[in-house]
Amino acid sequence: MEHLKIASDNYVAFTFFIGTMAMMAASVFFFFELNNTSPKWRTSVLVSGLITFIAAVHYYYMRGYNLETGDSPTFFRYVDWILTVPLMCVEFYLITKKAGAKIGLLWKLILASLVMLVTGYFGETIDVKNSVLWGVVSGAAYFYIVYLVWMGDVAKLAQSAGPQVAKATKVLAWFVLVGWAIYPLGYILGTEHGLFGMILIKDQVSARHYMDIVYNIADAINKIGFGLVIYSLSRSSED
Numbered sequence: 001m002e003h004l005k006i007a008s009d010n011y012v013a014f015t016f017f018i019g020t021m022a023m024m025a026a027s028v029f030f031f032f033e034l035n036n037t038s039p040k041w042r043t044s045v046l047v048s049g050l051i052t053f054i055a056a057v058h059y060y061y062m063r064g065y066n067l068e069t070g071d072s073p074t075f076f077r078y079v080d081w082i083l084t085v086p087l088m089c090v091e092f093y094l095i096t097k098k099a100g101a102k103i104g105l106l107w108k109l110i111l112a113s114l115v116m117l118v119t120g121y122f123g124e125t126i127d128v129k130n131s132v133l134w135g136v137v138s139g140a141a142y143f144y145i146v147y148l149v150w151m152g153d154v155a156k157l158a159q160s161a162g163p164q165v166a167k168a169t170k171v172l173a174w175f176v177l178v179g180w181a182i183y184p185l186g187y188i189l190g191t192e193h194g195l196f197g198m199i200l201i202k203d204q205v206s207a208r209h210y211m212d213i214v215y216n217i218a219d220a221i222n223k224i225g226f227g228l229v230i231y232s233l234s235r236s237s238e239d
């Protein structure tokens with residue numbers, strides 16, 4: 001068996017490697033901090049750790065897959081997202097629960113995120129010819145989530161949950177609006193028959209490479225950043 005090494009100009013493999021390590025480190029941090037987190041916030045910080053831990057396991061796999069095949073690990077990318085994005089919805093539910101969030105709100109968020117991801121997966125793999133159409137449907141579900149956290153129930157509940165929850169929810173809402181918007185950018189860059197990916201990059205192989213780099217950067221920002229917002233909320237609280 002040949003020893004696989006990352007070439008110094010292989011940015012795709014490199015970001016998979018860094019991504020794995022960052023997700024692992026973040027998980028260790030969140031899990032170890034559980035002990036000195038007040039019981040009120042413990043579940044939220046635990047979920048932050050679960051998000052980065054699930055990502056770490058997927059990144060470990062995707063890193064190896066990409067190194068061995070040079071391909072984009074699309075399937076496991078989406079398995080990761082389908083597990084971690086609903087958990088991010090759980091975070092919104094948990095921090096607004098004290099202000100009266102109902103389980104129905106959680107289901108709305110989860111359902112929208114599943115529609116967003118499943119249609120995105122169709123556009124990237126099963127029905128690439130219609131990738132623009134699938135991207136638009138996925139984008140609609142994405143904007144529904146943006147609506148819920150900026151103006152809908154999540155935003156309203158956060159207002160009545162005290163200044164600290166309100167502030168944290170606002171930061172998380174920025175993550176959803178700006179951090180999550182990086183993903184459709186990667187999709188547009190890397191998907192065949194996409195809006196302008198093929199015009200900008202020409203060949204499909206390097207288009208997928210750009211897409212992986214964009215997705216890897218977005219994951220690090222969103223999963224670890226999101227967790228740190230929850231973590232600082234757990235520290236800022238009076239009780």
Ligand SMILES: *C/C=C(C)/C=C/C=C(C)/C=C/C1=C(C)CCCC1(C)C
Binds near residue numbers: 119138
């Ligand atoms: C930890 C993983 C996260 C936060 C993943 C988020 C993924 C998205 C917000 C993906 C969105 C997409 C669109 C809005 C349109 C094109 C297809 C997707 C799935 C890339």
